Amino acid sequence: MKNLDIISEQFDLSSIPGSDSWIHISEFKKGDSKDKKYFIVDEHYQQYLLRLTDSKDYERKKIEYENLKTLVANGTRVPVPVGFGLDQSGRAVYLMTRWINGESGVMEMCRQNRQNQCIHGIYTGLWLKNAHYYSIQNRSPEAWEQCQLARWRKIQDAYRYGQLKISYFQKLSDMIERNLPLLSGRPQCILHGEFSLDDIILSNEGNLMLIDFSEWSYGDPLHDLAQVMTRIHKCCPIYAIGILECYLADGNIDKKLKIINLYAAFNLIEDVLNNPDSDQESREQALEDVQVFIRDLKGCRQDKPIWYKNVRAACKKANQQELRIADSELP
Known part of the structure; x- marks a missing residue:
């Protein structure tokens, strides 16, 4: 051939x-x-x-x-x-x-109606949670905590000596410092890695599947949800709510949102600091993403973003049955 x-x-x-x-x-x-x-x-x-x-x-x-x-x-x-x-x-x-015959990515999810977006979000949360629960685990919680503390110190040093500055960085920094103690004892598993809308596929049979684990890493399972708080919700907020509603259904939502916000903040700041030579449009977009995140948390004074509160009630009311089904399938 x-x-x-x-x-x-x-x-x-x-x-x-x-x-x-x-x-x-x-x-x-x-x-x-x-x-x-x-x-x-x-x-x-x-x-x-x-x-x-x-x-x-x-x-x-x-x-x-x-x-x-x-x-x-x-x-x-x-x-x-x-x-x-x-x-x-x-x-x-x-x-x-x-x-897998099907379509992946932002455009396919945006073509879905609102109810289907939420249902797909619920099942994305289910498969992510299953993936975290059943994945190979071989590292101690202490290793992850120390890794993230070192990550924060590296971010602080890069920001202190770098040229790019972030408006209201102190508010973001204060939130991170408040939430860092929550990393103590966090479980570890194999993470998807860079989970995004491009990492799900809707098969021709209508099934949603997780794909592309090539960027996997070990860490706190909540780290895989950071993109939900920064990028996924900007494209499909109802889909994002579905993910969170399912994944966080077992309680301690406020604590878990604090941790997810911490990881999201790390990612956003690193996007700004790690690409100083990128084009102006990319730099401005990275800085804008940080500002949107801070505004969504009302200056980092609350844990639930504005978009989360606005969309959640309607989504949950419309999909109680799907949430019950997904909950019954959780490990």
Whole structure:
């Protein structure tokens, strides 16, 4: 096959079980992952997604593969893994999953009506919570707390000596200092990593699934919700409410929101400080994102953002049944 020959100039894929039955392979460029990705069809018209990356990432990809197997076995809707290993040359590691026919991203969610957005949010919260509950866990809470304290010190130093300044930074800093003690004893698991709207897919059968765990890391499961408070809600606030309503349904909402806000603040400040050479538009957008976040929390005086309060009541009233169903499926 011509396409396979082209790819084989870089990687020897003959060692991948079943590769002799492939009748189509084409590069797939969607998503933010650094992996090389390919869409594959075999002679039985089964479809797969093949990911290739440098062999130095072997152990990391092995954990990703094992974690996906664990999640699938426990009913979490993620891509089904079907193969993992090194190519024949030993230069690349591959991870292969079943292909999911569907649409992902912001535009697809925005095309949904309000009720469906909230329902999809509820099930996103469910699958995220399942993924966190069943994932491989092997680090102590103390390690995470110390890591985040060091992260905050690094942010403070970068801000102190950097040229970019953030309006009302002191208010943000005070909120972070108030909430840092809440990190003591936080559980750790494998996180999705960079969870965003691009990391969900609505299948042609109408099922919502979590995809692309390539940026996984160990940490507090609430860290995966930081983007809900900063970016996801700006695109689809009702979807964001659905996620939070499901994920936080087991109580201690105020405490958990404080922690999520802490992680969101870290992310936003780092976006400003870590890209000093970016174009002016990107810098201005990063600074604006921080200001919106501060305003949403009324100058960091409250834990529930304004948009959360405004949207939550209507969403919850319309979807009590879905919340009960999701709650019954939680581990």
